[in-house]
Amino acid sequence: MPKEKIEQEMEDLEEIKEETAEKKAESKEKTIMDLPGVGAATATKMAEAGYSTLLSVAVATVGEIVELTGVSEAVGRKMIQAARSSLDMGFVSGEEVLRKRALVERISTGSKVFDNILGGGVETRAITEIFAEFGSGKTQIGHLLAVNTQLMKNEKNPVAVYIDTENTFRPERIVQLAKGAGLEPQQVLKQIKVARAYNSDHQLLLAERVEELIKSQGLNVKLVVVDSLTSHFRAEFIGRGTLAERQQKLNKHMHALLRLADTYNLSVYVTNQVMARPDVFFGDPTQAIGGHVVAHSSTYRVYLRKGKKGSRVAKLIDSPSMPDAECNFIIETDGIKDVQ
Ligand code: ADP
Ligand code: MG
Numbered sequence: 001m002p003k004e005k006i007e008q009e010m011e012d013l014e015e016i017k018e019e020t021a022e023k024k025a026e027s028k029e030k031t032i033m034d035l036p037g038v039g040a041a042t043a044t045k046m047a048e049a050g051y052s053t054l055l056s057v058a059v060a061t062v063g064e065i066v067e068l069t070g071v072s073e074a075v076g077r078k079m080i081q082a083a084r085s086s087l088d089m090g091f092v093s094g095e096e097v098l099r100k101r102a103l104v105e106r107i108s109t110g111s112k113v114f115d116n117i118l119g120g121g122v123e124t125r126a127i128t129e130i131f132a133e134f135g136s137g138k139t140q141i142g143h144l145l146a147v148n149t150q151l152m153k154n155e156k157n158p159v160a161v162y163i164d165t166e167n168t169f170r171p172e173r174i175v176q177l178a179k180g181a182g183l184e185p186q187q188v189l190k191q192i193k194v195a196r197a198y199n200s201d202h203q204l205l206l207a208e209r210v211e212e213l214i215k216s217q218g219l220n221v222k223l224v225v226v227d228s229l230t231s232h233f234r235a236e237f238i239g240r241g242t243l244a245e246r247q248q249k250l251n252k253h254m255h256a257l258l259r260l261a262d263t264y265n266l267s268v269y270v271t272n273q274v275m276a277r278p279d280v281f282f283g284d285p286t287q288a289i290g291g292h293v294v295a296h297s298s299t300y301r302v303y304l305r306k307g308k309k310g311s312r313v314a315k316l317i318d319s320p321s322m323p324d325a326e327c328n329f330i331i332e333t334d335g336i337k338d339v340q
Contacts, residue, residue: 002080004302006198013205030086032057037071050252057083066226068248074175088246097103105155107149107223107267109141109203109304110336111183113327117316124222124267126299127257129229130314131272131288137312138271138305139168142225145269146192147177149223158222161213162194163206165231169194193219200232200249207256214264224257229270230289254297272297311339 022233032054033043049068051057054193057065059078066077083150106121117123120126122145130138159244178188197203207226213219229327237246257268272288288301295301300319307313307328313318315326328339 006202010078010202010205011082013202013209020286025156030054032079032083034086035052035082037075037078042069042071047325049248050254050255052252052255054083054087056255058087064251068251091295094158104150105227105265105267109329110144110148111327111329111338112204113338114314114329117322117325117327118302119319119322122223122267123300124265125261125269126260126296127254127268128300128302129270129272129294130302130304131274132304133274137308137331138304139166139189139227140173141304141336142227142271143170144336145175145223145267145324147174147183147188149182150178150183150188150191150223152179155220155222157191159191159219160169160192160223161210161214161221161335162192162225163197164194165203165226166226167196168227169196176333177335180332191215197232200236203232204249204256207253210260211264221264221265224260224266224268226257226268226270228273229253229294230272231267234273234289246290246294250290251293251297253286254293258297270294 005312031043032038032046032051033040035054035057038046046052046069047166051060051065051069060080062073062080065071065079066073069076071079103125105124106115106119107124108115108121109118112252118128130141132138142162146162149160151156152158173184174189174192178185184337195206195209197206201228207224209223210221214221233246233250237243257270260266261268262303272290272294288303300322301317303315303317305313305315311330313327313328316322316324318324330337330339
């Protein structure tokens, strides 16, 4: 795509963003500007760090706020307290939570054992993160989920959104996987909306634009893939001095994705790279990019690696309701299969 076109697209996206912000301002909801000590400058800073709503402040830790926005600990603490008391953060009955949870749906990976360790597939209202080295199958799983979104039982014309940052989306691969799932490939392709993200700003804007697809175009988006979540961030923010800025931006991105998942009962699947940890001599000497920000915002985290005879080993880590577990599967032309 020529540079002018990208710039034009970015401008359009900015416009949409501004309009949405204006609409929000009109509806007189309480905002972070209502918090003690938060003026326009601090509010901008906080929004940049991902704290654009009272809820995001209310659920943050003092340490996070201090690290990501640069306010003092005392101010951070006050802001959190004020946000908490201004929101109805009281108790709801377990029954009510259960009723909400009953709306949760799942997208199958195609492998029984893989679905099982995730509690039945990739969940809606959640972010599922896969972190792995290059060539492990992260992108393959993204393609597969985009196809299998069509297999959701209670959804009419479900749509998968694919935000592609590494130019690895392949419609040919979708065709193969669709055939493998017994679906009409052309129909599946129609239900997948792909956008190439050219840099991290573009990536954030595209994620925000998903809401437009749902609201203005009335699409029933059930899956958002961000493949890869971290590659632009890794490439653009080099050196220790830029770490805080990178983490702020990632935090904002993760908050936006989580809000989408929660508001529209959809699944978010993000892929993450690992970096070598030369200081680790025992165990696996790799670590996911994005640190605590990504780790804390992801609902399900799966570490993927190559296993014996071309198989893949997926390990579930830190799930809210599932035990840490491991499984084996194979990636084949027509889908993901259990190891026999
Ligand atoms: P990552 O995104 O983690 O870097 P990929 O998802 O691109 O990794 O995985 C690449 C691997 O997927 C290939 O090395 C190959 O093993 C497998 N793969 C890709 N395409 C096919 C296919 N058509 N049939 C079977 N396996 C495939
Ligand atoms: Mg990939």
